[in-house]
Amino acid sequence: MSVGNGLAAVLLACATAALAAPEGNLIKDGDFEAPFATIAELSDSWLLWGPNEGKIPGNVTRDAVNPHGGNAALRIHRPAHANAWYGLPVTSPVTNAIQPRRSHQLTVTFWARAETAGEARLGIYSYKEVRPLTDGPVIGTFTYPVGPEWREYRFTVTEGLDYFASAARHIYLAFFVTTQPTEARTIWIDDVVARETPVADTGLVDPASVAYEPLPLRLTPGEELQVTVRADQRLRPANKLVGGVSMLSLGRWTGFPYSKTGAYTMTPAHEEALRELRLPLTRFYGVVEQEAFTRPEEAMDKIAFFLDRVGIPQQTTMIELEDYFANSVLTPEQWAATVRHCLQRGYRFRYWEVGNEVYLGNAYGITRTGRAFPTPDDYVTHLRAVSAAIRAVQPEALIGLSITAEHARWGNYVLAAARGSYDFVCPHWYGGGNLDNFEEITLGENTAKLNAARRLNALLKTYNPDRDVFQYDSEWGLHAMPADGRAADYEVRNANIVGTIYRAVRLLYYAREEVVRGASSWKSFSGLREPGFGVLFHEAPMRRSMLHWLYYYFNRQLLDQVVDFTGTAPFYTPTRHRTGHESMPAVPATPLLATVSDDGRQLALMAVNASWTKATPATVALSGFTPREVSGVVLSHDDRQAHPLLERSEEFVTPLAVTCEGSTLRFTLPPHAVVFLEVR
Secondary structure, three states: OOOOOOHHHHHHHHHHOOOOOOOOOOOOOOOOOOOOOEHHHHOOOEEEEOOHHHOOHHHEEEEOOOOOOOOOEEEEEEOOOOOOOOOEEEEOOOOOOEOOOOOEEEEEEEEEEEOOOEEEEEEEEEEEEEOOEEEOOOOEEEEEEEOOOOEEEEEEEEEOOOEOOOOOOEEEEEEEOOOOOOOOEEEEEEEEEEEEEEOOOOOOOOHHHOOOOOOOOOOEEOOOEEEEEEEEEEEEEOOOOOOEEEEOOOOOOOOOOEOOOOOEOOOHHHHHHHHHHOOOOOEEEOOOOOOOOOOHHHHHHHHHHHHHHHOOOOOOOEEEOOOOOOOOOOOHHHHHHHHHHHHHOOOOOOEEEEOOOOOHHHHHOOOOOOOOOOOHHHHHHHHHHHHHHHHHHOOOOEEEEEOOOOOOOOOHHHHHHOOOOOOEEEOOOEEOOOOOOHHHHHHHHHHHHHHHHHHHHHHHHHHOOOOOOEEEEOOOEEOOOOOOOOOHHHOHHHOOHHHHHHHHHHHHHHHHOOOOOEEEEEEEOEEOOEOOOOOOEOOOOOOOEHHHHHHHHHHHHOOOEEEEEEEEEOEEOOOOOOOOOOOOOOEEOOOEEEEEOOOOOOEEEEEEEOOOOOOEEEEEEEEOOOOOOEEEEEEEOOOOOOOOEOOOHHHOEEEOOOEEEOOEEEEEEOOOEEEEEEEO
16 A cells, blocks of 8 residues: 555545455344343353443343334343443353454444433453453444434444454454443443455555564573673663653643743752752653743743753653643644744754654544544644754654554554654553453463564564654553552552552563563553552652662663573463464563673663562572672562552562672572672
């Protein structure tokens, strides 16, 4: 597919290339004519999902009063609850899944009515595997108006454009009765039909067909961490651009670093807390939306002043000027004027990110976002125009693309359609899942994200064979929702010891291997009542958080060159998330990073024990380096429900007991801990 082809052309080709009439219904019991009282009796074909307390069979029943067709319809009553998946009826992904075929369109039709008028939503989701359940991509979420009268609804998705059959092997449907989870609602659905129709190939590259090297593990299974570090065998420069933390705003929500009137509010204590982190980069987004500054040029002056005060480089920092909800845009002329202003002032900014999570509204159904870009082509057109305008002013500028790598239409298609106009992509590699399964999240899901990022690098090269295009991520972190359905900002485990170990594993591999060119995680500043991503807390500038200490030591002790090592470590075999690559059934539970200074006089080790319960003895033999002095610290905390902001740093940071015999170091990795060693 050429760069100039738009999504409309792809859809037209698909529509005109249909080779046969639609086949039979791929959904069992979609007419609800089988004898049953509640959904519990349809467990071979329909299920209730969401939190256990919401799985009330009596809320989803067979109703013979006023069906659309035949003798019955499915009545779905959902009490008010903050969790959108509360009491959610779905087609069973195990026994009633649609198993898609290459180069086919999938059309879902159904009839619906509601007790009161409002909006409902259809979700089309997938699993890659079902034994065990292994997540596939979100294919689409579709909002539709529904009222007291029966009405037919039709939604179509295309293999090779909205999903790839290689990843979405088991497709299921989810019927959300409302887009406002806190309201009670009742709707009826009937005559649910799913059919596939052959279409022409879309021309997009299936990521599963792209060869890539999975994440190098550099360790083999063993009972203990026993390694030989070869300090004289340098693999590559350490990636020092991965330890960034993105700014929440210029002040619209927290009043930091600027107030609602534009006054600089950072006290010496706030500034020192940031300087301590030695951030190699950060990111600002939505710099005029709901801010005190009405012109992007003024906002850039404020950003430059702030960065210089806290020691964060301008030349590595990402700037996203537009509305953070992607409901409005700046014109290409406004972008160019802002860049010109920065050059005239002598600023060193060059990373310009066009749009923040532009896909949320139309890929994932978050209705308050994405109104500026109803389709991927709308975004691509805007990106191309902005890119050309910026490059005319600043030829050395680097243009960032907002994508979600997990959604084909808003990821793969955008990469193909916009190629030539972007230099880096911001996929926002957040991770999440059941936080009660510590190792599954910190090792399994995390490694799957790392391998997905490696695969994305290969896809970027496929679409941009003659250009240096890379990942420079502007947000990432552990992102799981609390049980009460509130936003991830309220889940303490995203930022306490659970989130710290998750980020430590990711940072270790980001620095050691070729995954991303740079990364800035989410976020500072946070409020005490919204601690879910808290690195810095503006209400308590003298106290430190668990994540603060992770970045404090990571950015200090990441030296210049990654060096080779071999040896053994305990391994963990994920079950739900796997590792993202078929050749990698298990991963080290205690990954290691070793770096040396350019002059060879210092060596630093970082090790993570991602087991919640097991301490691991460690023996590190140093080759090509003679140690004279060794010191180390341990970051750990035993309370998985603790607030991430510490009363006393000694609760989290303690000295590491390490012995040095000749060129051999011995110590113990405590469970759920990060260890930093400095060797001179």
